[in-house]
Every structure is written in C-alpha cells, then in structure tokens.
Amino acid sequence: MNDFVFETVKKTIKKLKVNINDNEIKSLIEVPKDYSRGDFAFPCFALAKIMKMPPHEIAVSLRESMGSFPSVFKDISVEGAYLNFFLDRKKVIYDLIKRTEKEKDNFGNNEMGKETVTMIEFSQPNTHKAFHVGHIRGTSIGESLSRISEYNGEKVIRANYSGDTGMHIAKWIWCYRKYHSREEPRDDEKWIASIYVEAIKKIPKLKTAQKEVDEINRKIESKEDPEINAIWEKTRNLSIKSWEKIYKELDTDFNVHFFESEVEKRGKEIAMELVKKKIAKIDDGATIIKFEDKNLGTWVLLRKDGTVLYSAKDLALAEIKFKKYNIEKSIYIIGAEQSLHVTQLFKTLELMKFKNADKCRFIPVSEVRLPTGKMSSRTGDNVLYSEFMEEMVKFAKEGVKKRDKKIAKKELEERALVISIAAIKYSMLKQDSNRNIIFRKEESFNFDGNTGPYLLYSYARASSIINKSKFMGDLSPDFEPEDKETQLALKMKEFPDIVKKSYESLDPSEIANYSYELSKIFNEFYHSSEVLGSDKENFRLHLVNAFRQVLKNSLYLLGIKVLEKM
C-alpha cells in the first residue's frame, strides 16, 4: 500500500522537477494519527525549503498535476500542508474481517522470531519471604513477554529462579531457632514472612546475632549440621508449595525452576577460575572483579569467609542456561534496582568470552510502592498476594451477583477470579515497566474506565450479541461502513503491527494500551448502532465477531482470560 503512495508522489514530484531523492520521499510518508484524515499522508514541509513556496501551495499544486491515480485509492485530498490518501475502505474492511475469520487465534502472529530458543527468567520469589503484590508485576510482565515472543515465532522456556540459600535464609533460621523452635513449621505464608521480618528487626539490636547468622549461613552452605539441614529443607519446601496456587491463578506455568542452592558450588568454582584467568582477584580476603569501566565499579563474588554471593551464582546460572538448555537468547526480567548487578553480570560474561554474552537482554522492572514508601519483604511493609486477592475476589463477586442473581456458586467463584486477575494484571502491564507504580488498594478496586474489567466487559458484551444471534451467514460485500464501524475495523487492522512493535521493544504495555483503545471504540460503536434486527445485521455481526477475536488475541498476549458472560 505504502508503495502506491510512494509511486504516486514520486511521479508527480518528477513532473514538477523538484530535486529530492527517492529515500527522502519514502521517509516522509506517514500514517495520520486521526483516521478521518486518511490512510496515508504526505507532508509538504520538506519541499517548501527546496521549492521556496508555502507548504500548502505545494500540496495544492501536487494534487493538481497528479492527474489520475491508482484505483486502490478512493480519494486523495489536500488539507493544509498535507496530501491525504484514502484507501477504498470498504475493501479494506472486508479483507480484514475475512482475515480474522480465517486466522482466528492466529490473527496477528508472525514468524519474526523464527524458532529462536529463548529463556525468559522472571518472578524469582525467594523462599522464606513474603510473595507480595509487587511480585505480581514481574510475573505478569514475564508471562506476557513469553506469550508475545511465542506469538512472534520463538520457542520460549519460562524460567523461575529462587533464592533458597544465602543470608536471608540464614537470618530466618536464626530467628526460628532462637524464638520459635517450639512452633511446627507450617504452610502459612504470613507466618513464614513474619519470622523474616522479626529477624531483620532483632539482629541489629543484638551484639552477637550477626556472628551467629554468619555461622548458620556457612553451615547451610557446607551442609555439615543435620539439624539446620532439616529445618532448611522443610521450610524451603513449604515456601515452594505455597507458590503453586499463586502461579495457577496468575496462569503462569514455568518450564524450569532454578534454585540458588543448585548453583552455589559451580558459582564458587567459576569465581576461582576467574582469579586464575586474572579477571578476578582477591582483595581484603574477598574475591572481586574490578571493572575497567569505572561506572561498573567493583563486583564481589565470594565473601571473606569464602561463601558465595549471588553474583557468582548468576554466572553459574548463565552457564547452565546456555550450555544445558542450548538457548539462543536469554531475557532477564529483574527489579530495576539491580541494574548495576545485571550490567556487571553481562560484562563479566563478555570478559569470560562467553559465546552468547551479546544475546542477553535485561528488562528492568521498577518498584511497586506503597503511598508510604517502598514495599518490602524485609520490613514487612507490604501487601501479601494471598490476602489482597482474597479481598479483590470478594469485591468482584459483589459486582457479578448484581448482574447475575441466579449464578451458581462455582461459576461465581470462577468469574470473580478471572475478573480480579484481569484487574491486577492489567494495572501492572499498562504502565511502562520502567516507572514506579504507587499501589493504592482502594484504587485497584475501581473497575471503571481504563481497567482490566472494562476490557472483559467489552468482550462479554460482544459475546452476548453473538450468542443471541441466529445463523450468521457469510459476510456479504454489499455493506456501507459508517464512521464508527470504519474506525473499529481500522483499529483491528493495526493489531499485527502492534504485536511486532511490542515484540521488538519487549514491551507488553504496547498491547495493553492497544486493547483499551480497541475496546473503547467498540463500546462507542455498541452505543451508536444496533446490531440484532438492524438492516445491517449481517455486516455488523461479522464486525462484532471480528472484534471479539482481536480483543481475545490481544488479551491472551497479556495473559488475561476472557469471559463470555460477566
């Protein structure tokens, strides 16, 4: 289509003998932001300089000397300094609807990623700590990017990575043994989280505590103390078990779950190999890398006492990812506060002459904050996932019951959960991942406007029409699209490009914002035109059905399920 615009403009410009090359002409062609201005536009500002004429006059004279134009265009008009090209929209809409009907769930996908095996690491909850609302952000982004990558042809391995050893576990066990040893460890997130918080508060106040913690940390690593081993194993497994329900609700299924305890040993070895290779050195007893680039600073691999830090563990993990899983691309979805760490990691992989060091990508995820400040597992200033979801589902149920008074209990439960997950996921995904989110609980209970439930509602409304309609025959080409209909169809047509864009920029918010815009236009159409019983029923039913398909695909990429009824 673009080529037709190019050829038409080029031909006319040549007639006028203007000195401008083809590439310049090509780069000037744009798509108007407002569909009523046409499908393509050619701005004449650049020509103004060359021709020494006001841009508007240039547009007029281009249009006048154009003569006949290709029949794909219904009209070419002048508006201000712009030449606006209008396609035969009836044909565009017809083709679009036909395409969605043929491709269905595959409408919008493509082969850009060509079977690349990619590992996407995300979520990364630590054992012995709270899984709070903030964790939903990284988990949602990870699942969404996995789906987007798959939709673009890649083979994705979803990977989780949990800290089940290290100082935070040592602190937890220290506190448990000292103050809670009579309590039987139980599958209660709140209880598990509270012991960690207690430890953080008590340790700085006791003189010998940190020493005791260090000793426990050493023993966890060496596995020399059977009692500590037993506590560690038991409590660790309880944490892991508590995540099962969460991931099921969030509709994320990991292909592999790594643990720090599995990479400790190899991490230590790598650290020592790096000393031999003179990449790392021993400084004040610790094993460190001092980077040439001063902005990268120093990276500590092993502590003074020889125990391993997460830096070295990440090196070992990268090795497993590429060697054992044979991946071609590695994406890390990690908190933005770890930017320096990740940069140091990538740089070290490069120094190690790691074959695929340049195939690592980092998606920094900024904080989910409370109005009062940072949300933290350390201090206990957080909103637990389980408690929050319980409240949210309860709230969602009220709304469903109002609409559907006879609904069965199980159905109610399921619908409320889908709505709640849509609400929380969408609120996490619509915003740029690089920006802090201030989490206000009361606001997340608002289902009006630009929210997940609004999208589901639009889908349910469309479904309702389709489900109430009788037989829908083939789309007959004798329709005359009205304003809203054209707008809706043209928006749907954008979907494949949006998918590509979000894939290239690894950005789910692109899809999220699109879903909202699409739904908004649908709701406007819904109010302006009747579908069932109208004399345009055939066309409108097909249009509504196409909308359902596109929104469904779009929400799928966000990891959000749709509801036929709500």
Add this chain to the structure above:
RNA sequence: GCCUGGGUAACUCAGCCUGGAUAGAGUGCCAGCCUUCUAAGCUGGAAGUCGCAGGUUCAAAUCCUGUCCCGGGCGCCA
C-alpha cells in the same frame, strides 16, 4: 560525588525511540442517557506555563546543552 530512571490536567498515566496537522486517556468534579443486543457502559463540559533556561529546525512535549526537584543504585543482602 558518580551512575541510572522519572518530572505532561487536581490525581494516575499515554505520547518522546522514529520532530509535524487543534497535546491525548482514565479517575475525580459538573450536566445528560437504562420499557431497546449487559449502565463495570455511552454523550457533553470544566481542567494543561508538557519542571525551568537556552540551543538546533520551516516546525520541539519529542533532538542537543545546562539546571532544579523526586525515585533507585554505587565491595562482602538478593
């Protein structure tokens, strides 16, 4: 001090990469619309020195420089 992300309507944000046609949404506020396919909706309205100052350009929220404010990070936490 250095590195890094942000500063757009009362609030929360999109637009910035790739400069162009009157700067867009949502919430909240004001005024309307349910005997009609689900009102978690739709229509209209009020509301903006795009942090500030320079520069580049025919054209700057968008690019460049400086500056102020806020968040995060900078050797034995993850």
